[in-house]
Amino acid sequence: MKPVHTLALGLxxxxxxxGGPARAAGASDTDAERAARWQEIAKSIFGDRKIEPTDTLVxxxxxxxxxxxxxxxxxxxxxxxxxxxxxxxxxxxxxxPYAAHISFGPxxxxxxxxxxxxxxxxxxxxAVAETRDGGLYEATQFVKASGGCSAPMGMSDExxxxxxxxxxxxxxxxxxxxxxxATLMIRHPNFSGMQMNQVTRDYTPARYINKLTxxxxxxTVFTLDGDISISSNPVIGFGLNPEGKGPIKVAASDNxxxxxxxxxxxxxxxx
Amino acid sequence: xxxxxxxRQALLxxxxxxxxxxxxxxxxxxxxxEVGPGVFMRRGPNAEATPENDDAIAxxxxxxxxDGVLVTESGGSLADGQWLRSEIRKRTDxxxxxxxxTHVHPDHCFGAAAFAEDRPNYVxxxxxxxxxxxxxxxxxxxxxxxxxxxxxxxVVYPTQAVTGAxxxxxxxxxxxxxxxxxxxxxxxxxxxxxxxxxxxxxxxxSVGRIPSLDGxxxxxxxxxxxxxxxxATRAVPGHGPVSVDLEPALSDLTRYLGxxxxxxxxxxxxxxxxxxxxxxxxxxxxxxxxxxxxxxGRNVTEAYKxxxxx
Numbered sequence: 001m002k003p004v005h006t007l008a009l010g011l012x013x014x015x016x017x018x019g020g021p022a023r024a025a026g027a028s029d030t031d032a033e034r035a036a037r038w039q040e041i042a043k044s045i046f047g048d049r050k051i052e053p054t055d056t057l058v059x060x061x062x063x064x065x066x067x068x069x070x071x072x073x074x075x076x077x078x079x080x081x082x083x084x085x086x087x088x089x090x091x092x093x094x095x096x097p098y099a100a101h102i103s104f105g106p107x108x109x110x111x112x113x114x115x116x117x118x119x120x121x122x123x124x125x126x127a128v129a130e131t132r133d134g135g136l137y138e139a140t141q142f143v144k145a146s147g148g149c150s151a152p153m154g155m156s157d158e159x160x161x162x163x164x165x166x167x168x169x170x171x172x173x174x175x176x177x178x179x180x181x182a183t184l185m186i187r188h189p190n191f192s193g194m195q196m197n198q199v200t201r202d203y204t205p206a207r208y209i210n211k212l213t214x215x216x217x218x219x220t221v222f223t224l225d226g227d228i229s230i231s232s233n234p235v236i237g238f239g240l241n242p243e244g245k246g247p248i249k250v251a252a253s254d255n256x257x258x259x260x261x262x263x264x265x266x267x268x269x270x271x
Numbered sequence: 272x273x274x275x276x277x278x279r280q281a282l283l284x285x286x287x288x289x290x291x292x293x294x295x296x297x298x299x300x301x302x303x304x305e306v307g308p309g310v311f312m313r314r315g316p317n318a319e320a321t322p323e324n325d326d327a328i329a330x331x332x333x334x335x336x337x338d339g340v341l342v343t344e345s346g347g348s349l350a351d352g353q354w355l356r357s358e359i360r361k362r363t364d365x366x367x368x369x370x371x372x373t374h375v376h377p378d379h380c381f382g383a384a385a386f387a388e389d390r391p392n393y394v395x396x397x398x399x400x401x402x403x404x405x406x407x408x409x410x411x412x413x414x415x416x417x418x419x420x421x422x423x424x425x426v427v428y429p430t431q432a433v434t435g436a437x438x439x440x441x442x443x444x445x446x447x448x449x450x451x452x453x454x455x456x457x458x459x460x461x462x463x464x465x466x467x468x469x470x471x472x473x474x475x476x477s478v479g480r481i482p483s484l485d486g487x488x489x490x491x492x493x494x495x496x497x498x499x500x501x502x503a504t505r506a507v508p509g510h511g512p513v514s515v516d517l518e519p520a521l522s523d524l525t526r527y528l529g530x531x532x533x534x535x536x537x538x539x540x541x542x543x544x545x546x547x548x549x550x551x552x553x554x555x556x557x558x559x560x561x562x563x564x565x566x567x568g569r570n571v572t573e574a575y576k577x578x579x580x581x
Contacts (some may be wrong), residue, residue: 063546067568071576073546114544152409155375155402155457168580172542183542185579196408233576237544 034092034124038140041090041097042128046136051128054137056080058087058129062143066119069148071231074115076127081111086130089115091229093123095149095194099229105220107244109179114237117229118148118192150194153232157204160189160232165260167250174269180240182266184214185233186252192228209234210255216266217246240266303358304513307467307505309335309444311362312513313355315378317480317561320347320417327351329378329474330513333359334464336441339368342391343462343471344509346382348414349424353385367391369439369446372429373473373509374456375402376485377410383427394439395429396450398458403428433460441466449501451475454491455482463501470503470517478511478520481527481560484573488532495525527556535574536581545575 029037042051061075078084086103087110099117104110119125122144129137154160164187172181186209193206212224222238240248248266253259303311312332320326326347333355334341340359346352359367367389372380374396380403383393407426414423431437437448444466451459455474462471474482475494484491498506499521506517531553538548549568557563 061546067549068572071545071572073544075544075546116545152405155398155405157405159457170542181542187580195405233580235579 037092038090038124038126041092042126042138045088045090045098046128049136051136051138054129054139057083057131057137058127058139060125060127060139060141062125062141064142064144066143066145066148069119069145070151070153071116072119072143072145072148074117074125075237076113076115078110078112078129081109083131083133084110084129085132087113088126088128088130089117090126090128091117091119091123091143092126093121094118094229095120095192096227096229099227101225103220103223105215105222107216107219107221107241109239109241110222111179111239112181112237114183114235116231116235118231119143119145119229120149121146149192149228150196152195153189153191157189157191160191163187164189165252165258167252167260167262169248169250169262169264171267174242174267176269177242178269179242180266180269182238182240182248184236184238184250186212186235186250186260187233188252188254188258190226190228190230190232190234194228205256207254207256207258209252211251211253212236213251214238215249215251216240216244219244221248242269303332303362306332306507306514307464307469310464310467310469310507311335311358312507313358314513315347315510317510319562319565320378320414322417322419325350325354325418325422326378326381326414327354329509330507330511331355331379331382332507332513333367334441334444334446334466335363335365336444336466338440338442339366341369341371341439341441341446342367342386343371344373344379344382344473345370345386345427347378348381348418348422349384350418350422351385352382352424355382356385368441369394371395371448371460371462371471372399372427373460373462373471374458375399375406375410376456376474377414379473379509380407380427381410381414381424384424387427392439393427393430394437394448394460395432396458396460397432397434398450398453399429399460400432402456402458449497451494451497452490453487454494455484456486459486459494461498461501463503468503468505469514470498470501470506472498472506472508474509476506476508476517476520476524478508478515478523479561480510481556481563481566482524482570483566484528484531484570488528488535488574488577492525492528492532495521495528523559527553527560530556531570531574532578535571535578539575539579539581545572548575 066072089100166187168185170183174180190208214221248264315328372395433450439446447463534552549571
């Protein structure tokens with residue numbers, strides 16, 4: 001993977017916010033070039049399946065210009081949630097564009113999904129909703145950010161690895177019979193493989209969560225296949241089907257063989 | 272408050288020459304001021320790095336002792352460091368024995384190479400080396416993009432790493448160093464000069480220019496307490512006027528940091544998502560700081576990432 005020397009708006013350079021326009025390929029591409037790139041990516045993921053545009057099945061809420069390219073909050077809403085089987089999230093101009101594939105199970109309430117991602121360039125982001133009847137529907141938004149994948153994260157890899165695998169889950173106050181909003185937080189550096197150590201000129205090897213399985217009782221809430229575009233210390237917001245019962249179990253694994261499991265008790269809704 | 276550049280100007284700052292005419296090497300900004308006996312400082316403007324200002328945006332200067340000169344800080348680029356060296360040589364021909372780098376940020380570190388011929392002792396926090404490993408080359412590339420590689424400078428490592436505390440004796444005055452816990456960054460070093468009584472805070476204290484959080488918010492608030500207990504009444508902050516009363520300046524700083532912490536905690540507790548928090552937290556501070564719009568949202572992001580794991 002070639003490091004892209006764009007300016008990292010994401011990284012606090014403190015007194016020198018070395019600001020400037022992104023100059024890597026992608027920032028000044030024409031709409032036609034962007035469309036062609038998306039066609040290519042879509043073909044690599046979905047083959048020859050037809051993807052139709054949608055204004056209703058999935059909507060993307062992302063900042064037009066990211067404050068921190070290494071942590072761009074994304075909210076996906078799926079108003080016709082009963083039709084939704086899976087969501088594919090793609091950041092077209094990232095070095096590894098296919099950021100996440102989330103597949104919902106019966107214990108999920110797939111009306112909303114929140115992710116935090118890295119954005120390496122001025123880019124279109126795509127959310128593709130896969131419906132239960134096998135259809136694919138895409139929504140897109142343009143995001144201005146750069147350097148999110150290659151910007152150094154902290155000041156110490158060791159520090160970034162601290163507590164790797166720790167998890168928390170927060171639950172918004174729910175009402176009986178209504179879906180419960182949950183937030184899963186995982187300690188993990190999610191090294192992109194593009195963050196360079198200056199002395200050795202080596203890149204910190206990519207180490208990222210590639211599989212996340214969330215279950216409740218004997219039912220799946222969702223599975224997520226992730227990649228280097230997910231921000232460090234991943235935070236994922238999702239909904240729980242109110243019919244679900246039992247504790248939540250989260251199993252996470254990374255591309256270097258790390259594996260972690262935690263259980264969480266869903267609070268009973270107050271009246 | 273002076274007209275702060277808009278977000279767009281700030282983001283394009285490196286290349287938007289027309290918008291920031293006052294940020295160049297105006298004589299006023301770059302005069303050396305003798306802030307204490309044998310202590311000379313240059314005030315850095317509240318700006319971002321541009322091709323015109325050589326990233327000369329931090330307060331930098333030097334202390335002249337009986338046995339030699341101590342530089343604190345080195346400048347924001349090789350060009351800035353060279354300028355500082357020439358200012359030193361206008362005033363004294365004593366050997367330049369020490370160069371202090373208060374933390375990893377480029378506006379404080381990148382002048383260091385300008386003093387290579389003096390073979391000084393480069394003083395830094397014990398965490399500075401690792402921070403430079405992680406960030407140095409990245410900063411150098413960014414700076415070279417803006418200033419050109421020949422003006423940007425190179426990464427210089429400390430030769431004296433301070434853990435806890437250290438002292439340097441210039442013969443007639445002593446410089447007492449404190450290596451702080453993670454605060455503004457992971458490698459903040461402060462210095463107390465017994466000759467003038469001045470406390471050199473680095474960016475643990477920023478006056479007028481919004482503080483930028485790149486370390487640990489709770490740690491920073493804790494370290495401000497330590498700064499108060501060092502026996503100094505006057506300080507040389509990393510940004511802002513080159514000499515200030517310590518107590519009120521710290522009080523402004525902790526008001527901002529405290530507001531940032533309190534309101535971010537509330538946002539986390541209320542499940543307010545990070546994208547909403549950046550637009551609402553600490554807005555009461557907006558008119559009190561220059562470059563607020565450039566840095567506050569990022570400070571909130573940093574604070575949120577830290578505090579959501581409390």
